[in-house]
Amino acid sequence: MDMSFSPQDLAFRDEVRTFIAENYPKDLKSRRTRGEMTKEEILTWHRILYKKGWVVPHWPVEYGGTGWTTTQRYIWNEENARAETQALLPFGLAMVGPVIYTFGNEEQKKRFLPGILSADVWWCQGYSEPGAGSDLAGLKTRAVREGDHYVVNGHKIWTTLAQYADWMFCLVRTDANAKAQEGISFLLIDMKTPGITVRPIITMDGAHEVNEVFLEDVKVPAENLIGEENKGWTYAKFLLGNERSGIAGVSRSKKAIERLKSIATAELVDGSPLLKTDEFSRKVAELEIDLTALEVTELRTLAAESKGAGPGPEASILKIKGTEIQQRITELTLEAVGNYGHVNVPTGDLTGNEFVAGPDYSNGSAQNYFNMRKTSIYGGSNEIQHNIIAKMVLGL
Amino acid sequence: MDFSFTEEQTLLRNTVQSLLGDKYDFDTRRKIVKSAEGWSQPMWQQFAELGLLAAPFSEELGGLGGGSIETMILMEEFGRHLVVEPFVETVVLAGGFLREGGSPAQQEAHIPGIIGGETVWAFAYAEPQGRYNLADLATTAKKDGEGYTINGYKAVVLGAPWAQKLIVTARTSGGQRDRDGVSIFIVDKNAPGVSTRDYPTVDGRRASEITFENIKVGADALIGAEGKGLPLVEKITDQAIAALSAEAVGCMGELNKATVEYCKTRKQFGVPIGKFQVLQHRMVDMFMAYEQSVSMTYMVNLKLDENEAERTKAAAGAKVQIGKAGRFVGQQAVQLHGGMGMTDELNVGHYFKRLTMIDTQFGNVDHQLKRYSTAA
Ligand SMILES: Cc1cc2nc3c(=O)[nH]c(=O)nc-3n(C[C@H](O)[C@H](O)[C@H](O)COP(=O)(O)OP(=O)(O)OC[C@H]3O[C@@H](n4cnc5c(N)ncnc54)[C@H](O)[C@@H]3O)c2cc1C
Ligand SMILES: Cc1cc2nc3c(=O)[nH]c(=O)nc-3n(C[C@H](O)[C@H](O)[C@H](O)COP(=O)(O)OP(=O)(O)OC[C@H]3O[C@@H](n4cnc5c(N)ncnc54)[C@H](O)[C@@H]3O)c2cc1C
Numbered sequence: 001m002d003m004s005f006s007p008q009d010l011a012f013r014d015e016v017r018t019f020i021a022e023n024y025p026k027d028l029k030s031r032r033t034r035g036e037m038t039k040e041e042i043l044t045w046h047r048i049l050y051k052k053g054w055v056v057p058h059w060p061v062e063y064g065g066t067g068w069t070t071t072q073r074y075i076w077n078e079e080n081a082r083a084e085t086q087a088l089l090p091f092g093l094a095m096v097g098p099v100i101y102t103f104g105n106e107e108q109k110k111r112f113l114p115g116i117l118s119a120d121v122w123w124c125q126g127y128s129e130p131g132a133g134s135d136l137a138g139l140k141t142r143a144v145r146e147g148d149h150y151v152v153n154g155h156k157i158w159t160t161l162a163q164y165a166d167w168m169f170c171l172v173r174t175d176a177n178a179k180a181q182e183g184i185s186f187l188l189i190d191m192k193t194p195g196i197t198v199r200p201i202i203t204m205d206g207a208h209e210v211n212e213v214f215l216e217d218v219k220v221p222a223e224n225l226i227g228e229e230n231k232g233w234t235y236a237k238f239l240l241g242n243e244r245s246g247i248a249g250v251s252r253s254k255k256a257i258e259r260l261k262s263i264a265t266a267e268l269v270d271g272s273p274l275l276k277t278d279e280f281s282r283k284v285a286e287l288e289i290d291l292t293a294l295e296v297t298e299l300r301t302l303a304a305e306s307k308g309a310g311p312g313p314e315a316s317i318l319k320i321k322g323t324e325i326q327q328r329i330t331e332l333t334l335e336a337v338g339n340y341g342h343v344n345v346p347t348g349d350l351t352g353n354e355f356v357a358g359p360d361y362s363n364g365s366a367q368n369y370f371n372m373r374k375t376s377i378y379g380g381s382n383e384i385q386h387n388i389i390a391k392m393v394l395g396l
Numbered sequence: 397m398d399f400s401f402t403e404e405q406t407l408l409r410n411t412v413q414s415l416l417g418d419k420y421d422f423d424t425r426r427k428i429v430k431s432a433e434g435w436s437q438p439m440w441q442q443f444a445e446l447g448l449l450a451a452p453f454s455e456e457l458g459g460l461g462g463g464s465i466e467t468m469i470l471m472e473e474f475g476r477h478l479v480v481e482p483f484v485e486t487v488v489l490a491g492g493f494l495r496e497g498g499s500p501a502q503q504e505a506h507i508p509g510i511i512g513g514e515t516v517w518a519f520a521y522a523e524p525q526g527r528y529n530l531a532d533l534a535t536t537a538k539k540d541g542e543g544y545t546i547n548g549y550k551a552v553v554l555g556a557p558w559a560q561k562l563i564v565t566a567r568t569s570g571g572q573r574d575r576d577g578v579s580i581f582i583v584d585k586n587a588p589g590v591s592t593r594d595y596p597t598v599d600g601r602r603a604s605e606i607t608f609e610n611i612k613v614g615a616d617a618l619i620g621a622e623g624k625g626l627p628l629v630e631k632i633t634d635q636a637i638a639a640l641s642a643e644a645v646g647c648m649g650e651l652n653k654a655t656v657e658y659c660k661t662r663k664q665f666g667v668p669i670g671k672f673q674v675l676q677h678r679m680v681d682m683f684m685a686y687e688q689s690v691s692m693t694y695m696v697n698l699k700l701d702e703n704e705a706e707r708t709k710a711a712a713g714a715k716v717q718i719g720k721a722g723r724f725v726g727q728q729a730v731q732l733h734g735g736m737g738m739t740d741e742l743n744v745g746h747y748f749k750r751l752t753m754i755d756t757q758f759g760n761v762d763h764q765l766k767r768y769s770t771a772a
Contacts, residue, residue: 138666204745270573271532335760342552342603357552366749370748370752383672
């Protein structure tokens with residue numbers, strides 16, 4: 001047992017810290033103060049890392065990975081969080097990329113992996129449907145094989161950032177008669193294909209983050225099928241496992257707690273810092289302790305993984321605890337800013353001259369808090385994660 | 397012991413229910429919130445015509461002779477419909493200051509305008525450094541001949557963009573957080589030297605940042621005795637807390653109803669999700685949180701005229717209850733609606749946002765816990 005960094009690790013840390021300091025664009029304000037970013041802004045950091053060859057540390061080297069150790073990857077995440085760099089979109093890098101290099105054929109790897117690495121192709125995740133959320137296997141979008149292509153009809157929902165997407169990886173039903181999980185296939189669909197309509201869904205914080213995607217007689221070449229027909233559920237679950245472990249967000253939460261503390265230092269109660277009051281300092285301490293426990297739990301998971309064990313059902317712990325902590329941070333941040341929590345930061349079509357009251361650090365704190373309620377709903381809701389632990393870990 | 401309502405009170409509830417049922421559905425409310433003004437003047441006029449703005453004033457003052465229970469009834473219904481119009485600011489707060497602290501001349505000058513729906517008021521008390529401490533005032537009012545000159549800055553003044561008149565707290569003497577030296581003034585919002593910057597709030601209302609620069613007011617602008625205003629501010633804000641508790645009860649009641657209904661109809665894994673026991677227990681907890689909030693809301697509205705310590709405990713206690721319950725019910729209503737709960741389209745998120753903001757108005761859970769525990 002050893003939790004400290006080796007001299008090599010420390011040297012690595014200095015190297016990546018310097019790289020980030022020298023290469024992260026100063027004007028690329030982290031999404032902290034809301035106001036939606038443009039598509040190009042969202043991709044800026046991705047493109048810089050791509051040039052450096054550091055965009056997919058977690059991929060096998062043959063597909064573009066860096067070959068870093070688990071510890072080095074951990075340090076890399078830490079340093080990015082520390083510098084509050086723009087988070088990379090998971091849809092290509094963390095989700096469909098690994099599915100393609102694991103289950104795709106050579107042709108598909110050649111065709112799709114480069115665009116994922118370079119960010120020239122934007123991917124979205126077409127899993128959920130109005131009738132199939134937690135019960136994902138109940139999905140109804142149909143794909144019927146006709147000669148060398150499939151004809152797809154259906155309705156996807158909650159599709160994150162589909163408004164920018166070039167491609168969607170999509171779960172479709174190819175066998176209506178099989179048991180729910182056994183008639184599903186994993187299709188890659190070009191969003192420019194005729195018959196696809198994307199309609200925005202505005203969330204309660206005013207953001208346009210999710211969409212509905214309607215598919216009407218969409219012709220998809222059969223060569224866009226990943227793996228075998230009707231085996232899509234296996235690939236989908238493989239992907240969900242990756243999604244779940246990435247969701248803990250420990251490093252980012254650490255930084256967010258630091259920020260919370262600085263806000264609570266600036267905010268005054270009877271002339272002295274809020275952070276100095278018993279009530280508030282205890283709440284922050286509790287949060288930090290929760291996060292420390294989660295961090296070590298994650299490190300234990302990573303250590304097991306580096307010895308060959310994949311992220312098992314225990315990864316559900318990371319999802320549940322990670323999102324609870326993220327939500328709690330935004331809750332306490334909103335609490336810290338006091339009366340200025342009321343202020344709405346305008347979203348949508350802006351003139352740039354909107355007045356936003358209160359100190360900068362208070363801007364958007366309520367909207368962030370509202371937005372983060374999503375984290376216990378998406379990626380397999382926290383209730384579903386409890387079910388998974390109960391069933392798979394405790395054997396109940 | 398009797399928790400029933402009088403016939404008049406039931407009638408009042410029916411009146412407001414049928415008005416809001418007919419004219420304040422969620423789509424209408426959305427249009428009102430999105431409009432340039434952000435509130436509905438015609439709706440306010442209807443409130444006046446139906447006597448809602450007169451309900452808590454005595455008959456001598458031209459009102460209907462009701463009290464806190466009438467306000468509670470109205471506020472619960474306003475909560476159920478997420479009414480944005482400034483009833484708390486105008487009737488409960490400004491009306492309360494005038495009723496309980498105003499001179500006969502001030503009452504005569506201002507209460508008819510409130511009851512008639514002609515004048516809208518806002519309460520400018522909070523300051524950036526003061527958080528929830530009502531006495532923490534950097535705004536000053538200096539004696540100036542017969543009257544006063546006011547200078548200072550007020551933060552997040554809810555409803556101010558719609559108001560013609562302001563109730564302003566300012567320091568006439570003493571150190572920045574002294575209990576003594578707080579005075580209460582009536583200020584015209586369009587008086588020279590008042591400048592405002594307006595903006596929307598996250599719960600669909602409007603607020604202003606207000607700067608006062610050498611505002612001259614006469615002696616007749618002072619409510620109550622100079623420097624002795626804090627006890628009245630505390631009393632009236634406790635009345636506002638009682639009103640907000642009722643509004644929160646209205647919001648929670650609607651959220652619980654919507655959530656139970658949704659869980660009975662939404663199917664996953666071939667069954668209504670309400671069949672999952674973990675969700676059943678969650679909804680039972682939401683129901684209990686609601687019932688406890690109803691109880692505290694009745695309690696505080698019945699105790700507003702008790703002595704200061706009793707009243708403080710009642711108000712702080714109610715605010716703690718609705719703060720905690722509002723957070724729990726709001727969060728869980730969203731959670732149990734899944735992705736739908738996150739949308740702007742569904743009303744669920746809007747109740748949640750309103751409940752969240754109610755917690756910050758006049759001091760959140762932590763602030764009120766402290767007040768409760770230090771009340772003599
Ligand atoms: C902001 C956001 C972004 C998203 N992005 C994407 C995306 O990019 N692509 C995509 O495909 N999907 C996406 N989703 C969809 C997300 O995965 C679903 O919302 C989620 O799976 C829940 O499904 P649902 O919304 O249909 O809720 P439901 O499944 O209807 O759940 C409603 C409630 O019932 C509970 N529940 C359901 N079943 C059980 C059970 N067996 N036991 C106990 N409780 C249960 C749930 O936990 C929840 O509280 C996103 C969602 C959100 C909110
Ligand atoms: C975009 C998206 C992302 C997702 N991310 C993840 C993820 O990261 N990890 C993940 O595991 N899931 C995730 N899900 C949810 C996923 O769809 C499934 O719910 C989950 O993988 C189990 O599916 P299953 O049908 O094989 O299991 P099933 O065995 O059918 O059970 C599904 C869950 O519901 C419970 N359940 C089923 N029937 C009942 C019942 N009658 N009473 C009580 N409980 C019941 C089970 O205990 C289990 O937890 C995600 C869904 C979407 C749409």
